[in-house]
Amino acid sequence: MDSSWLKPISEAKYLATDNAYRYRAILRYFYMQHERMRQYLFPEEVFAFLKEHEEFQNYTEDDLQQDLDQLVKWKNLIARQETVNIRTIEEFKKKRFRYQCSPYTVEIERMIRTLEKLGDSFGGSLEKTRFDRLYSSLVRIENIIQNDFQEKREEINQIWEETFDYFKKIIQNSADYIAYLNSENTEERMMSEAFLVYKEKFTTYLRDFIVALQKTSLKIEKLLEDIAEDDVHKLVAIVADYQMTIPRLEEMEVTKEQLEEDLFEKWRGLKEWFLGREGRESELYFLQHQTNEAIRRMTRVVQRLGERHHNFRSRKKDFLHLAKWFSELPSLVDAHRLSSVVFGCFHTKHLITENDATENFYRDIWEEEPTEWTVKPRVRHYREKKKPEAIETHEKEKQEMKEKFLLEKKREKEELENLIQDNKIVLRELPVIEPHIRKTLLSWIAKSMTKQDGVVKTENGWKVKILQKDSSSIQLKASDGTLTMPNYELYVLEKGEM
Numbered sequence: 001m002d003s004s005w006l007k008p009i010s011e012a013k014y015l016a017t018d019n020a021y022r023y024r025a026i027l028r029y030f031y032m033q034h035e036r037m038r039q040y041l042f043p044e045e046v047f048a049f050l051k052e053h054e055e056f057q058n059y060t061e062d063d064l065q066q067d068l069d070q071l072v073k074w075k076n077l078i079a080r081q082e083t084v085n086i087r088t089i090e091e092f093k094k095k096r097f098r099y100q101c102s103p104y105t106v107e108i109e110r111m112i113r114t115l116e117k118l119g120d121s122f123g124g125s126l127e128k129t130r131f132d133r134l135y136s137s138l139v140r141i142e143n144i145i146q147n148d149f150q151e152k153r154e155e156i157n158q159i160w161e162e163t164f165d166y167f168k169k170i171i172q173n174s175a176d177y178i179a180y181l182n183s184e185n186t187e188e189r190m191m192s193e194a195f196l197v198y199k200e201k202f203t204t205y206l207r208d209f210i211v212a213l214q215k216t217s218l219k220i221e222k223l224l225e226d227i228a229e230d231d232v233h234k235l236v237a238i239v240a241d242y243q244m245t246i247p248r249l250e251e252m253e254v255t256k257e258q259l260e261e262d263l264f265e266k267w268r269g270l271k272e273w274f275l276g277r278e279g280r281e282s283e284l285y286f287l288q289h290q291t292n293e294a295i296r297r298m299t300r301v302v303q304r305l306g307e308r309h310h311n312f313r314s315r316k317k318d319f320l321h322l323a324k325w326f327s328e329l330p331s332l333v334d335a336h337r338l339s340s341v342v343f344g345c346f347h348t349k350h351l352i353t354e355n356d357a358t359e360n361f362y363r364d365i366w367e368e369e370p371t372e373w374t375v376k377p378r379v380r381h382y383r384e385k386k387k388p389e390a391i392e393t394h395e396k397e398k399q400e401m402k403e404k405f406l407l408e409k410k411r412e413k414e415e416l417e418n419l420i421q422d423n424k425i426v427l428r429e430l431p432v433i434e435p436h437i438r439k440t441l442l443s444w445i446a447k448s449m450t451k452q453d454g455v456v457k458t459e460n461g462w463k464v465k466i467l468q469k470d471s472s473s474i475q476l477k478a479s480d481g482t483l484t485m486p487n488y489e490l491y492v493l494e495k496g497e498m
Helices: 010-015 018-033 043-051 063-075 089-093 104-120 129-146 153-181 183-192 197-225 229-246 256-275 283-311 316-327 332-342 395-419 434-447
Strands: 077-081 097-101 425-426 455-457 462-478 479-497
Touching: 010 018, 010 104, 018 043, 018 063, 018 097, 018 104, 043 063, 043 097, 063 077, 089 104, 097 104, 129 153, 129 197, 129 229, 129 425, 153 229, 153 256, 153 283, 197 256, 197 283, 229 256, 256 283, 316 332, 434 455, 434 462, 434 479
Parallel strands: none
Antiparallel strands: 077 097, 425 479, 455 462, 462 479
């Protein structure tokens, strides 16, 4: 643990202390002038700014001097004595100072401005183009490695910085947007009728992001798997060399070895975010899952709003139409008949029968034979007597089903073995196959996508490695149709037994 983590930050004291409103107003003015490239300010300028506001009507120059001295003590301001244009010895003795805000104060005020714009809700976005930019940047890194690092160190460092800027924005913006979708304020707004207007925009936005993410993420994962760690170490060494040559007035607190270690950890974090670590699911998978959950949640909310709207819909016109029907009937008997059709029977009794002699839907109940129903006593401790019955094992049926299953698996294995040529199955060159063989091959490909090395253990005991040869598409023909799919080849590494 770095010792700097444990030190108190005196520059942040002005945010939550007595007279904080005075300190914050002074430092906000210093920050605004700093953004306008005015570094040094005189006390009379600050005093004139404060007196323009009603809250500082009783504020004096002595109060300002006390506040400035306190801010200098907290290292928020840097005081410098004005030695130019001194006309008298008295002015020099008074030590007329100019003040400049410290770097810590500039960053703190910049952060506060960002928080004020943010408000009570999360920001962020799910920009689908950022993954394309990250992929393009990683391709440039791969080209640098393939060219044996012939590019200039400045260009290599720039590409490295751009890569992790894109990655940082992806993490921050996606995390903030997912948190925004899961926040309590958003949940409340979703339950309002006004959300129906934005439902299509939300779902289209999230669905487009998922589609773009699935297209680009597979390319990024393949690229990260292909780049060797030794090449990354060489790249990191070049970036560290360049960053160590950047002149700084303060002394560098980190060595080149520490800087290389930090840079390599950043690369490892990027790789684990896309590929996972030690068998765990990657953060990319969780991002896809959270986005899909948000779409499902919106769909459920819209469905509930539709049901609620339907329940509260006025049925006044329906009842008036029915009342007109009843008013036009000639007699009360006809009214009873219409009521039985519209509202059903009142005070009905439910009859239970176990007679299932016929399945004719149009057969009337009085055409069936009567059924005897034994009424059981309603006594708490009543137990119906049961005769002991033998347990049927169904061993014969089980054995027949087992033999049938093993026979099907054996036949399937033989069909798969006939497709193997030189210890591999080339999907492009396969003849017309059966649907169950196609289903088996596709299940192997699906399992391989969850593995970093693409090697899967199949249900028939084989060890198979699946590779996508190129980006072209092929036609996998079966007896029930043709499937257009990527160009995969399956390599049988070893054949075991089930």
